[in-house]
Amino acid sequence: QQQVKQSPQSLIVQKGGISIINCAYENTAFDYFPWYQQFPGKGPALLIAIRPDVSEKKEGRFTISFNKSAKQFSLHIMDSQPGDSATYFCAASSFTGTASKLTFGTGTRLQVTL
């Protein structure tokens, strides 16, 4: 059972454009929604995260939009650059009483062209 659905699977954006990646979740117990960026041969690195009591969070060119009623959240990359080319994973965290467990989406491979 996939609890976090991510789309699209791949995305090609021109330099300077806006990249948008979407995720939807089912479990209302999730209370923290991070995005991870992964370059080839590297482990995922935390990019930006949001809690469900906030509808938007912006850090530089990266923005998370969160819609609690729709159980959806998205990552927007403004002014996309070739250096942003990577795989992006959304995730959702729930606290089980003993640990915070992350459930990941299947990833979006972003390519930013010149």
Place this chain on the structure above:
Amino acid sequence: GAGVSQSPSNKVTEKGKDVELRCDPISGHTALYWYRQSLGQGLEFLIYFQGNSAPDKSGLPSDRFSAERTGGSVSTLTIQRTQQEDSAVYLCASSLQLADKTQYFGPGTRLLVL
């Protein structure tokens, strides 16, 4: 250390052999997690440790998989009698404590079972 380190970075083995994968978490981090990343898939949670204890082993795919952690630091993931479907990238992450929602990932070990 400066970050989570994993060894080996790559491992090629023959079907039926045992393999050991090692993870060194960030110094001072008490929580440690293992994930598996198969080609084109998201990250699949395997197991977590709080100190040397693993309260939840339900994510381990089969009884051929086991993990231990000693001294509250280094962890070893062991796969016995490897199968071709075990081929994947095995990622380790650590966090300051289990309730901490930010996990820091290592570069992973790429396992190929021939």
